[in-house]
Amino acid sequence: MEAVVITVVDVTNFLTASNASHEALKTANLLKGLSVNAMIMGERGTGKLTLARTILPSAPVIDGQHFDELLNALEKYDTIIIHRLDDIANLKRFEETLNRTKTRVIATGGFRYTSEQLENIFSIRFLIPPLRERLEDIALLSELFVQEAAITFGKIEFKNIENIRHDVSENAISLRRQIYLHCLLSGIEENNLMDVMENFLFSRMGSNNDYRKFLHLFEVPLIRAGIKKFKSQLQLADRLGLNRNTLRKKISDHAEYNLELKE
Template identity: 50%
Template sequence: MRINKKMKDVVVLVAAAVVDVTNFITSSEASLQAKKTASLLKTLNVNALIIGPSGIGKKTLASFILPNAMVYDASNFDELLTALESSNEIIISNINLSPNIQRLVESIKNNGVRVIATSSNYTISHEIEELCSIKVDLPPLSERAEDVAALVELFLEEAHGLFGGNKELCSLDNMTPDLSQNGHSLRRQVMITYLLQEIEDRDLMELLENYLYDKLGSKNDYKKFLYLYEAPLIKAGLKKYKSQLQLSDKLGLNRNTLRKKISENKQYL
């Protein structure tokens, strides 16, 4: 399978899975306590709000509480209002993005709908505070190291099931988890790493060729894009040899030249 086809598969897969990017993991104390609160909420007829950044499993936790409820984004206001007229319980994602919080809350109350809402905004309006008697605060993955390790294993198993291949050949030991978007970025990173386990020189060059094709056009492009080669080479070398002296020897560069290259590419290292 060519790398371009693989990369297209990843884009489609990640886009399709944004709604449920993480199976809710309880390896850390914070997520375990959140799961305990959610278990209690399953038995209570109260509204609740789950707060935290994107990609940490808020909707997954909400669906654990209300497994039969449909999920609606608050920004799709008319669709949400229609759903409230025919539902007993509902999950509202991004409730902080509702264009009319007051009208939304009134509709929820008038229709007697039980709501589990999510929000990535820690500043909550008075109306939402009154609506949701219980709040669950989920910290980012950067504060849940045990969950990160468990999610990597989960995503690795998922990649193996989707794409086949030899899972044992995919080494993630030297991978620094990308938590910039929590589970979203971590899942994408594991998927791409898995797909690249059998990459060949020709595949990598073709990938770079396609990347550069639409970006070329200035009179200084050689110097402008040299970092695409130099930065990963230096970063990999520093990880492998743990010493600028050893790396300069392996690369056939004098130490001053290597230091200059490191300084030029410091934003990527």
């Protein structure tokens, strides 16, 4: 049976601006010259696979969930990259096969297995911190994703890119998705926006309180935009035609969205 080889790579080009990413890349470069097994650990979307390919650029990439294909790859190749080691079905059998074949492995994974379970397999294990701890990298990746979006969508004037609230809940995956969506919608017209909202609401409506349930979809972005533009409660209330107490109540009603406004 032929091994199933992954042809796609992680969503990040492993760019370095923060100290943490510099150290991770330095470790990867050192591993190029060492014949040892190593595991790169971290959350989804932190650039683990990209970094693994930096170490073994010509090695096939095998998904850990394809266990039979993985065992076959250990028999067939001198070096492999295992993507998502956490998904391996039988770590003990994997270790036994690896000890016999002596294949060099660079693996990526999260935190399913303990240090004790991994220490006999991987001589070196190191962590890539999440983007929320690598703030300098967020700006660099954002710039990259804007450039990618410009190529993907053509010559569109991307507006207010600097005001994007960076979503790093899934690290580079959510950041890229957010920036692409922002760029795609930069030139949206009113009718297009209403079509998007209509499609969003169509499958979600059906309760007896839908008006109140979905009102925040209008009020939250309206207040956020006003906060950025007018900077004070007094000015925003005046522009919205509300008294200050009504505006304060609306901000309080949507407290989970962190709407903060100076007096």
